[in-house]
Amino acid sequence: MDYLAIVKERAEGKDLSVLGGSVKFVADDTIVFIDGVNGEISSDDIEATCTVTTDTETMQAIMDGSSSPQAAFMTGKLKVAGDMSLALKVQSIIS
Secondary structure: OOHHHHHHHHHOOOOHHHHOOEEEEEEOOEEEEEEOOOOEEEOOOOOOOEEEEEOHHHHHHHHHOOOOHHHHHHOOOOEEEEOHHHHHHHHHHHO
16 A cells, blocks of 8 residues: 555645644554645655654554544554644544
């Protein structure tokens, strides 16, 4: 599954500046970096305001809607480092 392409498609036409920072998703060896300041989405592995880490199985379940980010977080399958409020804001952009 090409998470970068999916996130770009879902974010199309949305204002990324509402994030007020950057969010990096790390799913095993896949990285999706959402830069709310510059309005860009890439696979750059750089420092982010918030980093969300999970495995590809959990990421796929979140992307296809069979699991919610909240459920994954509560069961320990998804970890958030940094500004947690950004993790909550990004959901409106990629859902």
